[in-house]
Amino acid sequence: MAGFRVAIRFSLIIGIAAAGLAACRLVPDYDDEIVQSLNATTEETSKFFAKVAGGTNPADYKKREDTYTTLIGKYDAIVLRLEARAYPKPTLPFIARRVPVPEEAPSIAPIRKISETLAVMKKLDVTRRITPTEVARFRGIFEIETRNALTYENALKRDSK
């Protein structure tokens, strides 16, 4: 009888601990629409960088102006959607202390940086020639930050049920 009581108590403790853990969320939910948008915009940006790989000349800036504006707008829209997505502020079960998670999803800052990079490039393009080496470095920022953002967002997919 005593063994049975211990087993019941043990089951209850494990059950309550499991319920506490289940209620504690550390990461946001995967959002397929955001990932699709990011993939599509990445493809457009890659094409743009391929076109300007040889450098740019302010004389034909007007040809590129719309592309800059469109891409910056798309990245800013993705940032807004990521900021609007519910982000957990978890507390430890039964202790109510905050779990030290980042203040926002770590994919947001890289996308902001891509938008900023395109804005800097646009401003430069109006005023002077951008050398192929400079274009390659701008492209490098775009690629590294895209990998930062997409790796995190895609990793969330495995977690969603």
Add this chain to the structure above:
Amino acid sequence: MAALDVGKLLVDIQNAARPIHQRDLKAIQGFSETQLRALGQFAASLAAGIASGEIGKDIQPFMLQALKDMTKHFVGVLQGLALITIQNLMDAIVDVVVKAISVASGVALKAV
């Protein structure tokens, strides 16, 4: 009500956690290697471009700041990936425990 088999529960938890841990660790390692190589190449090309004068003085501060930011973001993503792994482990463990309690209690329970 049947007693909860603690030994079996621990084995089940280990079996549920191991593949998640191995899979996520492999993914984090792959991402980490790719990004570190890319950051290294970026830094080397930047230094060469500045030395040769192919990267204008007007954008050098932006490029150097970008290198700092990209490194910081990379570390932030690593931290985020670690949290995703912890979340995946927590979910898997909760599933195993809830299943074990369901069997022991005879009541069909479902993890939240």
